[in-house]
């Protein structure tokens with residue numbers, strides 16, 4: 644999608660070049676941490692938001708991976724409560740496995756904390772969270788920090804690079820925000 648087609652009043656927060664740099668650095672960090680893993684690492688992409696992030700990060704990983712996904716969302720037409728609703732659970736066995744979870748954004752922490760609890764209950768040996776962007780810790784509703792963060796961002800509603808604004812704009816190749824007074 645052309646970056647010219649953004650909603651009125653939206654502001655650019657992270658451009659495509661800065662995102663590419665952040666993804667390359669994240670991949671370098673993950674390659675350094677996981678290149679000695681004895682078995683293939685399970686990489687779980689959190690749908691929908693992380694699909695673009697995962698699609699760009701996974702090809703940069705240089706250790707054996709088993710790719711799977713889960714679909715959990717806090718806001719959809721059937722659920723306005725903000726509680727996490729699971730649509731699809733991972734299909735690979737997590738028991739005894741090293742797991743990397745890829746999510747697009749860490750905000751209140753509810754999504755990542757619930758996924759961590761799920762992976763641990765399923766018997767994962769190690770669970771590592773990698774997020775493309777993270778809002779400040781003061782935004783958390785539950786205590787959670789990611790192990791690897793692409794870019795810290797301020798507390799704005801952001802979209803693009805997989806993240807939606809009213810269901811749209813996930814295909815923007817950069818990250819934009821809506822100033823609070825417009826949101």
Ligand SMILES: O=P(O)(O)OC[C@H]1O[C@H](OP(=O)(O)OP(=O)(O)O)[C@H](O)[C@@H]1O
Nearest residue numbers: 690691692716717718750751752753754
């Ligand atoms: O840290 P939190 O406050 O829990 O928010 C983070 C989650 O919010 C978004 O998902 P959302 O539930 O909006 O669904 P989506 O991935 O389909 O956009 C995003 O993709 C993260 O998974």
Ligand SMILES: Nc1nc2[nH]cnc2c(=O)[nH]1
Nearest residue numbers: 750799800801802806807
């Ligand atoms: N699109 C989008 N989804 C989110 N989920 C939690 N925070 C955000 C945000 O700032 N933007």
